[in-house]
Amino acid sequence: MNQPVDLSNSLPDANGLFGRFGGRFVAETLMPLILELQDEYATAKNDPEFQRQLAYFQGDYVGRPSPLYFAERLTEHFGGASIYLKREELNHTGAHKINNCIGQVLLAKQMGKKRIIAETGAGMHGVATATVAARFGLPCVIYMGTTDIERQQTNVFRMKLLGAEIIPVTSGTGTLKDAMNEALRDWVTNVDDTFYIIGTVAGPHPYPAMVRDFQAVIGHETRNQMLEKHGRLPDSLVACVGGGSNAIGLFHPFLDDPDVKMIGVEAGGKGVKSGHHAASLNGGTPGVLHGNRTYLLQNEDGQITDAHSISAGLDYPGIGPEHAWLHEQKRVEYVSATDEEALEAFQVCCRQEGIIPALETAHALAEVAKRAPSLPREHLMVVNLSGRGDKDMMSVAHHLGDKFGVKQL
Amino acid sequence: MSAIQETVMNNTSRLESCFAELKQQNRPALVSYLTAGDPEAETSRRLLHGLPNAGVDIIELGMPFSDPMADGPAIQKAALRALNNGQTQAKTLEMVRRFREENSTTPIVLMGYYNPIFCYGVDRFLADASSAGVDGLIVVDLPPEHDEELCQPAAQHGIDFIRLATPTTDAKRLPKVLANASGFIYYVSVAGVTGGSAPTPERLESSVAQLRQNTDLPIAVGFGIRTAEQAATIGRYSDAVVVGSALVDCIEHANTPNEAVERVHSLVSELAESVRACREVSEPQVC
Numbered sequence: 061m062n063q064p065v066d067l068s069n070s071l072p073d074a075n076g077l078f079g080r081f082g083g084r085f086v087a088e089t090l091m092p093l094i095l096e097l098q099d100e101y102a103t104a105k106n107d108p109e110f111q112r113q114l115a116y117f118q119g120d121y122v123g124r125p126s127p128l129y130f131a132e133r134l135t136e137h138f139g140g141a142s143i144y145l146k147r148e149e150l151n152h153t154g155a156h157k158i159n160n161c162i163g164q165v166l167l168a169k170q171m172g173k174k175r176i177i178a179e180t181g182a183g184m185h186g187v188a189t190a191t192v193a194a195r196f197g198l199p200c201v202i203y204m205g206t207t208d209i210e211r212q213q214t215n216v217f218r219m220k221l222l223g224a225e226i227i228p229v230t231s232g233t234g235t236l237k238d239a240m241n242e243a244l245r246d247w248v249t250n251v252d253d254t255f256y257i258i259g260t261v262a263g264p265h266p267y268p269a270m271v272r273d274f275q276a277v278i279g280h281e282t283r284n285q286m287l288e289k290h291g292r293l294p295d296s297l298v299a300c301v302g303g304g305s306n307a308i309g310l311f312h313p314f315l316d317d318p319d320v321k322m323i324g325v326e327a328g329g330k331g332v333k334s335g336h337h338a339a340s341l342n343g344g345t346p347g348v349l350h351g352n353r354t355y356l357l358q359n360e361d362g363q364i365t366d367a368h369s370i371s372a373g374l375d376y377p378g379i380g381p382e383h384a385w386l387h388e389q390k391r392v393e394y395v396s397a398t399d400e401e402a403l404e405a406f407q408v409c410c411r412q413e414g415i416i417p418a419l420e421t422a423h424a425l426a427e428v429a430k431r432a433p434s435l436p437r438e439h440l441m442v443v444n445l446s447g448r449g450d451k452d453m454m455s456v457a458h459h460l461g462d463k464f465g466v467k468q469l
Numbered sequence: 470m471s472a473i474q475e476t477v478m479n480n481t482s483r484l485e486s487c488f489a490e491l492k493q494q495n496r497p498a499l500v501s502y503l504t505a506g507d508p509e510a511e512t513s514r515r516l517l518h519g520l521p522n523a524g525v526d527i528i529e530l531g532m533p534f535s536d537p538m539a540d541g542p543a544i545q546k547a548a549l550r551a552l553n554n555g556q557t558q559a560k561t562l563e564m565v566r567r568f569r570e571e572n573s574t575t576p577i578v579l580m581g582y583y584n585p586i587f588c589y590g591v592d593r594f595l596a597d598a599s600s601a602g603v604d605g606l607i608v609v610d611l612p613p614e615h616d617e618e619l620c621q622p623a624a625q626h627g628i629d630f631i632r633l634a635t636p637t638t639d640a641k642r643l644p645k646v647l648a649n650a651s652g653f654i655y656y657v658s659v660a661g662v663t664g665g666s667a668p669t670p671e672r673l674e675s676s677v678a679q680l681r682q683n684t685d686l687p688i689a690v691g692f693g694i695r696t697a698e699q700a701a702t703i704g705r706y707s708d709a710v711v712v713g714s715a716l717v718d719c720i721e722h723a724n725t726p727n728e729a730v731e732r733v734h735s736l737v738s739e740l741a742e743s744v745r746a747c748r749e750v751s752e753p754q755v756c
């Protein structure tokens with residue numbers, strides 16, 4: 061592949077742009093704060109004390125590094141590529157989300173903020189945020205759509221146990237985008253004392269870059285672990301993409317390695333052609349939402365349309381701007397997996413590896429199922445096992461309960 | 470003066486004439502906000518056409534958006550009512566065109582979010598808006614950092630780009646906010662969304678005074694203004710008072726289209742009377 065070098069370090073530019081994507085499309089009230097955050101983050105990035113604290117919490121609190129595990133049975137099952145799972149589900153709170161939350165809460169402390177807010181879809185980011193807020197003694201308010209509250213009740217309870225206040229969001233479809241609107245409204249109203257921990261590589265600059273940097277620990281570790289195991293880089297990387305934080309975290313440290321192929325898997329819902337999906341790159345067009353320009357699900361009048369996915373964490377009508385750019389650069393291939401394919405891969409992972417993955421993660425595994433069989437055993441494929449599936453038991457029982465003689469949880 | 474401001478000011482705009490005349494009358498402008506297409510097209514048209522007679526000096530017309538991040542519940546619901554009844558960007562521009570057939574003086578400012586404009590196509594939007602008779606734009610999610618997107622092209626079409634200054638706009642930030650501003654400056658009285666809490670009077674007056682030291686443009690104040698009393702107090706020292714959510718609430722609470730029109734126009738009349746009288750009293754505090 062003939063890619064420009066230094067894809068990874070040069071972007072975003074000073075205005076937060078990845079090519080034509082990204083930016084700072086926010087209300088003026090938020091601009092001074094966003095500029096301040098940008099400065100604070102730039103300082104923290106080069107501050108050895110901040111980095112020391114970050115490393116400490118990533119290690120002793122989150123449990124990093126997460127293993128890079130050779131999935132022998134899954135490899136045998138598909139009969140092709142050697143499949144490695146980057147075990148982000150073993151992190152404290154059960155997903156990659158906490159990598160970012162630890163970084164942002166440290167920044168919030170540094171900036172003297174007194175209150176934490178966040179949006180959540182699947183509830184994993186909400187749980188991770190509530191967790192770090194508890195750990196750092198900050199009051200925490202989580203916005204969550206009513207549809208998601210319904211399908212992720214375990215996580216709602218977890219957040220409450222951790223001391224967070226959950227505010228149900230009824231507007232729109234009651235999913236992630238509506239929760240984000242409401243969190244932005246809270247932020248603009250409480251701009252003086254509140255830190256908004258955005259859960260994915262979306263939002264206005266500096267969030268997409270900052271969240272990416274905090275998640276890039278996934279890719280850095282993977283790189284070292286693979287070099288240790290095989291003395292070479294992996295051949296392909298696969299991750300599911302909602303907003304895109306677990307994917308960019310894995311991909312980013314490899315962007316300048318042209319031989320490493322990267323595949324992002326969007327939620328195909330009932331199929332991209334059906335119109336009921338959450339695949340912004342495969343089924344959307346460029347637009348501006350939640351502070352950045354990216355690909356969106358929208359009608360021709362620029363009204364955002366509803367996303368659909370079996371997985372609450374992927375049920376978002378946009379995608380991080382860096383992914384939009386990597387898509388147009390053709391550096392990363394973006395595909396989609398349907399609800400049904402994800403459910404199938406979910407079960408295969410349970411049965412073959414004894415690992416219950418999150419439904420989000422199951423989308424990445426569905427792509428592995430399509431791709432791995434035709435590849436040789438020497439092909440080293442890394443899948444980001446972004447989260448564990450305990451939170452999804454209710455949804456899965458709803459879809460598969462009959463098969464197991466379980467009616468309801 | 471920047472080249473952009475010059476382009477705009479070559480021929481006198483409706484906004485300039487409006488503010489010049491009100492200055493002579495020594496009173497602030499009453500600016501109304503309604504969402505285009507709320508609750509549906511025909512009632513929205515009647516609402517719009519009746520505003521000047523009811524006493525509105527400048528019309529803000531909202532372009533509904535599915536995800537109005539800077540708006541509170543009242544205007545969110547207005548946008549949904551409009552969109553559910555089929556409102557589009559094209560229909561909003563058509564509303565302005567029809568209004569202009571019978572009114573050539575009252576300035577109209579379109580207010581909204583960038584995405585529907587971006588999707589319509591910036592050049593096509595500006596051309597259509599200009600020929601429909603739109604005077605200005607307020608686009609909430611386009612800070613000066615993105616002036617090349619719409620603010621600068623708008624100037625070339627003779628459309629003012631009205632900038633928002635807010636309680637968080639400090640001395641360091643203000644020059645950037647004012648740089649390409651034209652038409653008037655919209656001072657957002659509270660950090661928050663539309664329809665929220667009322668501004669604190671003392672702090673507001675000093676903020677407006679400070680703003681005035683830095684710009685010759687008229688200063689409008691909006692967000693959280695609901696009553697004739699508030700409008701009068703703020704109208705003493707500002708050049709315009711914006712009322713939105715209170716009007717939009719009238720539409721939500723009306724049982725019939727006729728009732729919506731009556732309620733909105735009667736609140737407008739009340740507000741209009743109040744801003745017309747607010748600088749007349751000799752003892753300003755009583756006002």
Ligand SMILES: Cc1ncc(COP(=O)(O)O)c(C=O)c1O
Pocket residue numbers: 155156181182183184185259260261300301302303304305306307372373374418420421446447448
């Ligand atoms: C386990 C898991 N994976 C993936 C995602 C999707 O987010 P992102 O694309 O930002 O990684 C989520 C979001 O909730 C999640 O919980």
